[in-house]
Amino acid sequence: MREPCFTLDGEDVPFVPGDNLLQAARRAGHYIPHLCWHPDFHAHGSCRICTVKVNGRMAAACTVQASEGLAVENRNEELDAHRKTMLQMLFVEGNHFCPSCEKSGNCLLQATAYQMGMEGPHFEEFYPDRPVDASHPDILLDFNRCILCELCVRASREVDGKNIFAIAGHGIGTRLVVNSDSGKLGDTDMALADRAAGICPVGVILPKRRGFVIPIGERRYDQDSVAEPGRQEAS
Numbered sequence: 001m002r003e004p005c006f007t008l009d010g011e012d013v014p015f016v017p018g019d020n021l022l023q024a025a026r027r028a029g030h031y032i033p034h035l036c037w038h039p040d041f042h043a044h045g046s047c048r049i050c051t052v053k054v055n056g057r058m059a060a061a062c063t064v065q066a067s068e069g070l071a072v073e074n075r076n077e078e079l080d081a082h083r084k085t086m087l088q089m090l091f092v093e094g095n096h097f098c099p100s101c102e103k104s105g106n107c108l109l110q111a112t113a114y115q116m117g118m119e120g121p122h123f124e125e126f127y128p129d130r131p132v133d134a135s136h137p138d139i140l141l142d143f144n145r146c147i148l149c150e151l152c153v154r155a156s157r158e159v160d161g162k163n164i165f166a167i168a169g170h171g172i173g174t175r176l177v178v179n180s181d182s183g184k185l186g187d188t189d190m191a192l193a194d195r196a197a198g199i200c201p202v203g204v205i206l207p208k209r210r211g212f213v214i215p216i217g218e219r220r221y222d223q224d225s226v227a228e229p230g231r232q233e234a235s
Helices: 021-027 077-093 108-115 151-160
Strands: 005-008 011-014 051-054 057-060 071-073 139-142 165-168 175-178 205-207
Touching: 005 021, 011 021, 051 077, 077 108, 151 165
Parallel strands: 005 071
Antiparallel strands: 005 011, 051 057, 051 071, 139 205, 165 175
8 A cells, every 4th residue: 555645855755643744854864864753752843944845935844744745845045044044043043152161063063064064153152141050069050052942951851851941032132041040050959860961962961071072073974974873853
């Protein structure tokens, strides 16, 4: 019996009921750029890097259910330019200094920017004044790098059962916060073994006393691009 399929840039992509477009494409070896999607969690649709055209209309690939006969456009000049602009905006909205970041080489934002051919921030940097929280004995929080993917929020709530993190504010004031009276991570029961401690696709949540254990040049995206099968999601 023939598997149901949709087309992705003219190629047939099989799917199983319940798949979203990104899941099915990834299983078939096709790369749709993304930041906030993770295979272990329900789609969130916040970053919009996975925006594709579905039968001619823009939509987030992680939130659209696969169905027979859909014509999906993914990698073309228009869509990649759109993604590149959004990536540039993410870089200037936060403080992303890749050469000095412990996450360099393991960062999904950095790797996606390379894949999209981003050569510079293009826009004027905001340089927001965001804190670094070193109050926890084992974990450092650098809010300067947050891209509001909510993966840590979802992991803490759905896997760890702790609700350590939340998103607060509106518009330009939207930010990641810690659910404690003091707002400090040290006043929570978060542990280094929690799923939330290792889910961040950028450099916000970092273990202390383990900096550069994996040398630069030997990290996840140092040798292979993010588009390689098996390298498309956060940890």
